[in-house]
Amino acid sequence: MNNKSIALFFTTVITCAIAISSSVQAQNNPKISNPKFIQSEEGGNFKLPGKGKPFIPNDVEQSIKPNESTSRGIPDGYDDRILMTSNKYPWSTIGRVEGTTTDTKSYHCTGTLIYDNLVLTNSHCVIDPETGVLTRDIKFLPNFINGRVDNPKDIASVEEVVYGTDFKNGNQDNAKDWAILVLDKPLGRKYGYLGWKSIPSNVLVRNQNAFFFVGYSGDFPTFxxxxxxxxxxxxxxxAEEEGVLLHDCDTAGGSSGGPIIATIDSQYYIVGVNNAEIKNLGTGQDIINTAVKISTIEEALADR
Structure with missing residues (x-):
């Protein structure tokens, strides 16, 4: 795919990358978060802690199986997804990001704990890329399974958002489509958190079929x-084009912000953050999906 193709398809795809929905548990949490928004270029005191290292609490079991009971944005035409129903690490670190807009519409994305009180997701999950309007209420529901969090007290409100872009520059900002949510609860101490690692794109491309992906897609499961x-x-x-990674993981609206994960020395690291699906606008056929590079996030925060 050439750069012209990406520019042609990207904006339409980005607007479709969230899913319109809300969980009952989040609706029962009346606290409106009204988070503070800080663009990464504005400076401030925020520093990304943890040095990219994963953390596993002593009392949390581990499992390589995402589904303890069992085997769209789909470029190859085959849906290879299975249900993630495990509450063990690393699956415990991934949850639903739920937002309510200023006109009270609800939607969801995917996010991952990367420190005690930090969740990694996309900018477009907290800022409308078409209007620039900020989300007024954001919740994080950790290890969200079958429409619920095991302990409703663990539903966290987002107090602050550090983001890479507000999309005022249009397509050229899609590579900066990342956001870090600062929670009002240190959920990472209970659920654990994933590491993150900046790996050169050519190395990622050489390691074919080596990654796994988790996301709360709005088309899955069908029931x-x-x-x-x-x-x-x-x-x-x-591949990498226009500063974004191109990947073939199966996605749909709602999976935005989901982690592309690599196992390195038996530990789990985020190597990319899913953010969009590129489609043929004439046929609606999925072509490829895109992800934000970890190096983009690290460089933005290192400059602060």
Whole structure:
């Protein structure tokens, strides 16, 4: 795919990358977060702690199986996702980001704990890329399975958002489509958190079928869409263009912000953050998906 193709398809795709939905549990939490928004270029005191290292609490079991009971944005035409129903690490670190806009519309994305009180997701999950309007209420629901969090007291409100872009520059800002949510609860101490690692794109591309992806897609599962995360093993990062990674993991609206994960020395690291699906506007056929590079996030925060 050439750069012209990406520019042609990207804006339409980005607007479709969230899913319109809300969980009952989040609706029962009346606290409106009204988070403070800080663009990464504005400076401030925020520093990304943890040095990219993962953390596993002593009392949290581990499992390589995302589904303890069992095997769209789909470029190859085959849906390889299975249900993520495990509450063990690393699956415990991934949850639903739920937002309410100023006109009271609700939607969801995916986010991942990367420190005690920090969640990594997309900018377009907290800022409308078409209007620039900020989301007035954002919640994080950790390890959200079958439409619920095991302990409703663990539903966290977002107090602050550090983001890479507000999309005022249009398509050229899609590579900066990341956001870090600062929670009002240190959920990472209970659920654990993933590491993150900046790996050169050529190395990622060489390691075909080596990654896995988790996201709360709005089309999956068919019996309860968006209420259980989907997991796909063996997807690939196929190229880098225009500062974004191109990948073939199965996605749909709601999976935005979902982590592309690599296992390195038996530990789990985020190597990209899913943010969009590129489609043929004439046929609606999925072509490829895109993800934000970890180096983009690190460089933005290192400059502060």
């Amino acid at each position: 309860n869409p968006g209420m259980i995360a989907g997991f796909e093993k063996g997807c690939s990062i196929v």
